[in-house]
Amino acid sequence: MACTAQPATSVAAGNTQGKWWKDGxxxxxxxxxxxxxxxxxxxxxxxxxxxxxxxxxxxxxxxxxxxxxxxxxxxxxxxxxxxxxxxxxxxxxxxxxxxxxxxxxxxxxxxxxxxxxxxSYLHKWFQESRSSKSNPKRDWYIWRPAKYNANGRRIPPNNWRSNFSTNAWTWDEATQEYYLHLFCPEQPDLNWENxxxxxxxxxxxxxxxxxxxxxxxxxxxxxxxxxxxxxxxxxxxxxxxxxxxxxxxxxxxxxxxxxxxxxxxxxxxxxxxxxxxxxxxxxxxxxxxxxxxxxxxxxxxxxxxxxxxxxxxxxxxxxxxxxxxxxxxxxxxxxxxxxxxxxxxxxxxxxxxxxxxxxxxxxxxxxxxxxxxxxxxxxxxxxxxxxxxxxxxxxxxxxxxxxxxxxxxxxxxxxxxxxxxxxxxxxxxxxxxxxxxxxxxxxxxxxxxxxxxxxxxxxxxxxxxxxxxxxxxxxxxxxxxxxxxxxxxxxxLNFWRRMLKVRQDYSKLLVHGYYEVLDEKNEHTYSYWKTSKDSRALVVLNFTHRAQDLELPKVETGGRLNLAISTYEHSTGAFDSLRPYEGRLYILECET
Incomplete structure (x- = not known):
């Protein structure tokens, strides 16, 4: 098997080129x-x-x-x-x-x-909508009449909670109906049905x-x-x-x-x-x-x-x-x-x-x-x-x-x-x-x-x-x-700059490539392959404050892993144990 062979799952089949935002x-x-x-x-x-x-x-x-x-x-x-x-x-x-x-x-x-x-509840559309039930923009927001419980108490149209830990409905005294807001009461939901x-x-x-x-x-x-x-x-x-x-x-x-x-x-x-x-x-x-x-x-x-x-x-x-x-x-x-x-x-x-x-x-x-x-x-x-x-x-x-x-x-x-x-x-x-x-x-x-x-x-x-x-x-x-x-x-900051340059240099591999996790159940390290049609990279990350043994996968015949960049300034051996919160990026290269 060639050292740049693709994994069993095919690389992304969609059109990965031509859009400015894809490599952005x-x-x-x-x-x-x-x-x-x-x-x-x-x-x-x-x-x-x-x-x-x-x-x-x-x-x-x-x-x-x-x-x-x-x-x-x-x-x-x-x-x-x-x-x-x-x-x-x-x-x-x-x-x-x-x-x-x-x-x-x-x-x-x-x-x-x-x-x-x-x-906002101050938007002119909502100000018109809440001005009366007959206003042309009434239906631009979501209004509903009240319900009443067994004790005759007025309750909202349903039991929804907003995303901000409050009731998702607010009573409008002037028009005697509730309006829906999935967020703040000051953020009435627009009616997209209209x-x-x-x-x-x-x-x-x-x-x-x-x-x-x-x-x-x-x-x-x-x-x-x-x-x-x-x-x-x-x-x-x-x-x-x-x-x-x-x-x-x-x-x-x-x-x-x-x-x-x-x-x-x-x-x-x-x-x-x-x-x-x-x-x-x-x-x-x-x-x-x-x-x-x-x-x-x-x-x-x-x-x-x-x-x-x-x-x-x-x-x-x-x-x-x-x-x-x-x-x-x-x-x-x-x-x-x-x-x-x-x-x-x-x-x-x-x-x-x-x-x-x-x-x-x-x-x-x-x-x-x-x-x-x-x-x-x-x-x-x-x-x-x-x-x-x-x-x-x-x-x-x-x-x-x-x-x-x-x-x-x-x-x-x-x-x-x-x-x-x-x-x-x-x-x-x-x-x-x-x-x-x-x-x-x-x-x-x-x-x-x-x-x-x-x-x-x-x-x-x-x-x-x-x-x-x-x-x-x-x-x-x-x-x-x-x-x-x-x-x-x-x-x-300067590591981000270097890393973004690496991402740009290896765009087909890192931006458009296929991701495959290697140590899914490991609770200390995180390793994954990135694969494109003609190259592969290995990322290894230590998510702990202690050194961790480096367990590299077996590479294909004729290939070797070369360390491209480490998150530490001063490198130890390319294959030594991972230092606390260290990350390494290896590029798989073919031996000639």
């Missing part, structure tokens, strides 16, 4: 926390523009800007009051035009968030920005637009709770593929990239239908298998920190990596975003003696997986979770706050229950992705000249920052 590296920016250009303590669009050269220097080819739209900020920008304007503290439409042109002049693409499952609503969404949220030059969209909650018409009660999973999780009902509804095909047609005249946020979709056939090139719906999706590792089942905080094993993580990675095998689908590689805690704190070690090695090891994992790669701001310098001793008051996110209040109510503020809730929040909260970016060791970490930043700057900004790492060849 997308750098995600959260505007409020990236860079403050005017000293008001809040990040802004001009701040993003000022850092475009830095973003490109990492190896990114595209930037993704989280919601920049006008918003009352109940859900930090995901509650949009006007799709065609900018949140004033962030800047103006002209600032967005400058950012778009600034990206394009540097050869960068730019995508923005598309948040169209819901709007074709006029869909046309307005496409014109205001999509075409307006495509005409301005954006190159695509990260599509928020992409599988929640089609709800079952009768809005049935969710199964009772927690008998003690009045409201139940209903994702199995409102995700992947009956008309989802129809809606996404229609949306694809709107974007077809433009050379766009779409990546959908696709939670609660265990059915592989549904995922493949979303991302099949032939189906013409989405280019790719974010599956949540990896970032859900260690989270609770009923609610994500119903867990204890590090409540997972390495085989569980391997299985999660495989679920997204296998999407491209023998299909015309595409996939993604990511471990952080604005909704997730920091990956070093979750999946490796943020202890001072291990966090740099952990950051480099996770960089190797992410950069050697197939699909389009997504990096979240600060991930490239190894930013970690907020410290354990920060009080709950430092957490700004509505999800964190609502869960803590829920536990307080449910347990009569039992100290043990609250301590457990705080520990889960400290491990998994979205706030960890949202505190300010650390640029240097000056006050406020170089994020702002204002001592009163909108969120507290991390205590370790003098140790974890861009300026310090720029000057350190062994830094997490």
């Amino acid at each position: 590296v997308v750098y995600q920016v959260y505007p409020a926390s990236f860079m403050d250009s005017n000293g008001d303590g809040l990040g802004d669009i001009r701040g993003i523009t000022s850092k475009l050269d830095y973003i490109k220097s990492i190896g990114a080819t595209t930037i993704w800007v989280c919601p920049h739209y006008d918003s009352p900020q109940f859900d930090l920008g995901y509650d949009i009051s006007d799709y065609e304007s900018v949140f004033p503290p962030y800047g103006t439409l002209q600032d967005m035009d400058d950012l778009i042109s600034g990206c394009h002049s540097r050869g960068l693409k730019i995508i923005v968030d598309l948040v169209i499952n819901h709007t 074709p006029e609503t869909r046309k307005a969404i496409y014109a205001s949220a999509i075409e307006f920005w495509l005409k301005k030059g954006v190159d695509g969209f990260r599509v928020d909650t992409v599988n929640m637009y089609s709800k079952p018409k009768d809005l049935p009660d969710a199964p009772i999973i927690n008998p003690k709770a009045e409201h139940q999780g209903a994702a199995s009902l409102y995700c992947n509804g009956p008309r989802m593929h129809e809606f996404l095909s229609e949306m694809h047609d709107v974007m077809a005249p433009y050379d766009t990239m779409t990546v959908g946020e696709c939670p609660n979709t265990p059915d592989r056939s549904k995922v493949l239908k979303y991302v099949s090139a032939a189906e013409k719906q989405l280019d790719m999706v974010f599956l949540f298998d990896v970032v859900d590792v260690g989270q609770g089942t009923e609610t994500k905080y119903d867990t204890t920190p590090r409540n997972w094993t390495l085989p569980v993580l391997k299985k999660a990675v495989n679920n997204s990596q296998s999407l491209i095998i023998g299909t015309d689908a595409w996939t993604t590689s990511f471990m952080e975003n604005h909704d997730q805690a920091r990956s070093i704190s979750r999946f490796a070690s943020d202890a001072p003696e291990h966090r740099v090695h952990s950051g480099r090891m996770l960089a190797m994992l992410n950069a050697t997986l197939s699909g389009t790669l997504f990096i979240y701001q600060g991930q490239e310098i190894g930013m970690i979770n907020m410290p354990e001793d920060w009080p709950i008051e430092e957490y700004k996110d509505v999800e964190s706050g609502n869960f803590y209040k829920y536990v307080a109510r449910a347990t009569n503020s039992d100290p043990v229950a609250l301590a457990k809730a705080k520990a889960a929040i400290q491990h998994l909260s979205r706030d960890h992705a949202r505190y300010p970016m650390c640029w240097d060791s000056t006050p406020q970490g170089g994020f702002s000249t204002n001592p009163k930043t909108w969120m507290r700057v991390h205590d370790l900004t003098d140790e974890i920052n861009v300026a310090q790492q720029e000057a350190d060849e062994g830094s997490v």
